[in-house]
Amino acid sequence: MRGHLPDDVKTVAVPILGNKTTKPAVETEMTRALADAFATDGRLKVVSRDVADTLLEGEVTGYELVSIAFDPTANVRLYRLVVTMNVRFRDVRRNTLLFRQEGLSEKADFRVSGAVAETISREEIALREATRDIARAVVALAIERF
Numbered sequence: 001m002r003g004h005l006p007d008d009v010k011t012v013a014v015p016i017l018g019n020k021t022t023k024p025a026v027e028t029e030m031t032r033a034l035a036d037a038f039a040t041d042g043r044l045k046v047v048s049r050d051v052a053d054t055l056l057e058g059e060v061t062g063y064e065l066v067s068i069a070f071d072p073t074a075n076v077r078l079y080r081l082v083v084t085m086n087v088r089f090r091d092v093r094r095n096t097l098l099f100r101q102e103g104l105s106e107k108a109d110f111r112v113s114g115a116v117a118e119t120i121s122r123e124e125i126a127l128r129e130a131t132r133d134i135a136r137a138v139v140a141l142a143i144e145r146f
Contacts, residue, residue, distance in 0.1 A: 005043065005143055009091065012044040012142070013052035017085070018059030026060050030085060030131045037135035043143055054098065056142065058087035062105065065123070075112075081126040082107045083134060089142045101141060106134035 019027035062084030069078030084105040089098045108126035
């Protein structure tokens with residue numbers, strides 16, 4: 001099953017994304033999630049940029065923590081993490097833009113326990129969940145959009 005990809009498109013490169021947020025290293029997590037999503041899908045092999053048929057580029061444009069639930073004393077108990085990105089998928093051999101999508105976003109909620117270290121750990125888990133989900137959506141767009 002190849003989706004709607006042209007028969008000669010077999011590989012993809014996923015270079016490190018840009019980061020237009022104030023959150024350090026969010027682009028690294030998103031890039032890893034994208035490469036993992038392509039590898040898991042299996043229809044395109046993830047390779048280096050110099051031998052790739054296609055190139056997925058982009059930037060993380062948003063990283064927002066929103067308080068969505070509070071305890072009776074107005075302490076935050078639940079956060080929603082929203083990650084937003086722009087992507088471009090190009091055929092590097094033909095030098096054509098296959099698709100561009102701006103403002104892709106995904107969210108993940110996490111509870112606050114009270115301990116700062118645990119809250120940070122839960123935020124990191126939420127980031128992995130959000131980036132995994134957005135990466136799956138990007139792979140589906142890249143393969144099915146043609």
